Amino acid sequence: MIHLDYRDGRPIYQQVLDGFRDQIRAGIVGEGERMPSVRELAGLLAINPNTIQRAYRELESEGWIVTVAGKGSFVCAPPASDLEDLLEKFDQIAGKLLARGVAPEHLAARMAKGGTDHA
Amino acid sequence: MIHLDYRDGRPIYQQVLDGFRDQIRAGIVGEGERMPSVRELAGLLAINPNTIQRAYRELESEGWIVTVAGKGSFVCAPPASDLEDLLEKFDQIAGKLLARGVAPEHLAARMAKGGTDHA
DNA sequence: GTAACTGTACTAAGATAGTTAATACAGTTA
DNA sequence: TAACTGTATTAACTATCTTAGTACAGTTAC
Numbered sequence: 001m002i003h004l005d006y007r008d009g010r011p012i013y014q015q016v017l018d019g020f021r022d023q024i025r026a027g028i029v030g031e032g033e034r035m036p037s038v039r040e041l042a043g044l045l046a047i048n049p050n051t052i053q054r055a056y057r058e059l060e061s062e063g064w065i066v067t068v069a070g071k072g073s074f075v076c077a078p079p080a081s082d083l084e085d086l087l088e089k090f091d092q093i094a095g096k097l098l099a100r101g102v103a104p105e106h107l108a109a110r111m112a113k114g115g116t117d118h119a
Numbered sequence: 120m121i122h123l124d125y126r127d128g129r130p131i132y133q134q135v136l137d138g139f140r141d142q143i144r145a146g147i148v149g150e151g152e153r154m155p156s157v158r159e160l161a162g163l164l165a166i167n168p169n170t171i172q173r174a175y176r177e178l179e180s181e182g183w184i185v186t187v188a189g190k191g192s193f194v195c196a197p198p199a200s201d202l203e204d205l206l207e208k209f210d211q212i213a214g215k216l217l218a219r220g221v222a223p224e225h226l227a228a229r230m231a232k233g234g235t236d237h238a
Numbered sequence: 239g240t241a242a243c244t245g246t247a248c249t250a251a252g253a254t255a256g257t258t259a260a261t262a263c264a265g266t267t268a
Numbered sequence: 269t270a271a272c273t274g275t276a277t278t279a280a281c282t283a284t285c286t287t288a289g290t291a292c293a294g295t296t297a298c
Contacts, residue, residue, distance in 0.1 A: 011285055026218045037244060048287045053246075070244045070294030078219060086216050087229070093209045094230050099145045100202060108227040110206070111213050130256055156273060167258045172275075189265030189273045 001036070004045055012047055016055035024064055025078055035065060035073040120155070123164055131166055135174035143183055144197055154184055154192040 002019040004012060023029050035041075038056060042049040056073055059065045063079035097107060121138040123131060142148050154160075157175060161168040175192055178184045182198035216226060 013285080022215070025215055038246090039244085050288085051286065054285095056245085067245060068294090069246075070296080072244060072295095083216075083219060083221075086212060086219070087221075090209075090212045090216060090226065091229070093205060093212055096141070096144055097202075097205050097209060098230070100197060100205070102202075102206075104227070104230045107209065107230060108223070110210070111217070111223045111226060132256080157275090158273085169259085170257065173256090175274085186274060187265090188275075189267085191266095191273060 002041070002045065004047070013051050013054040013058075016041075016045075016052060017058050020055070020059055021062075021064060021082075024075055025082070029075050031075055031077050033075045035075065037072060121160070121164065123166075132170050132173040132177075135160075135164075135171060136177050139174070139178055140181075140183060140201075143194055144201070148194050150194055150196050152194045154194065156191060 002016055004015055008015060010018070020029075020035075029035075035056070036044070038049050038052045042052045045052075056065065056067065060067055060073070063076060063081070065073045065075055067073040094104075094107060098104060121135055123134055127134060129137070139148075139154075148154075154175070155163070157168050157171045161171045164171075175184065175186065179186055179192070182195060182200070184192045184194055186192040213223075213226060217223060
């Protein structure tokens with residue numbers, strides 16, 4: 001479900017956070033779906049429950065999940081703020097590529113190649 | 120020259136590293152130009168010379184600068200590996216946006232708008 | 239009501255990374 | 269020689285990450 005890489009520079013809680021963000025964004029886990037419990041996921045990943053708890057707390061504060069005391073955490077629809085964040089990052093990267101002399105047509109063609117299989 | 124933000128999550132040496140990478144990439148500092156000395160820049164930014172030294176060491180290992188003992192560090196042309204790194208990041212971000220349902224035409228138009236003023 | 243789950247909160251301890259400080263040494267230049 | 273350059277090393281401090289252990293409140297099923 002979530003893949004940890006200890007050679008990755010990011011802290012574990014960040015990898016869990018990023019992993020779920022990507023999965024919700026991609027629709028791999030859908031709205032309303034139940035998240036694994038803190039203790040269950042900690043067991044699966046062989047890490048401390050506190051670390052999972054921290055990731056879940058951030059996920060909730062960013063609007064990706066809601067938690068109900070005693071019941072569990074449930075997936076929300078991707079928050080609107082995420083779209084803005086992604087677009088901002090897109091502009092940054094695209095800007096650097098254009099500054100390096102890459103043609104915008106080349107980037108557009110690149111998107112068309114990689115992005116046809118999902119509408 | 121380089122702007123530090125202590126609220127930024129990134130460590131200082133990383134901000135210096137990223138800052139020079141961006142400036143060299145954008146052509147703000149050109150090939151052959153001399154970098155400020157380790158001690159000089161440390162003084163300007165009011166941080167320890169070791170921190171600058173670490174940033175410069177990474178910059179050299181990535182191929183952005185060359186250092187000559189006793190003379191100083193000098194800017195190189197952007198390494199080819201950087202273009203590959205940028206394209207990889209571009210694909211990642213674009214992929215996430217497409218997964219969120221953003222039309223590739225919209226992203227292409229966005230690039231055209233922001234990228235016309237630099238050829 | 240009890241048992242077994244759920245999330246949440248808290249404290250303490252250890253490990254690691256980042257940063258600073260203080261030296262020291264070698265090459266370059268005037 | 270003096271004043272700069274980069275480089276290396278050691279020690280100490282700090283913040284962050286992670287773990288461990290415990291505790292408490294809500295939910296669900298028996």
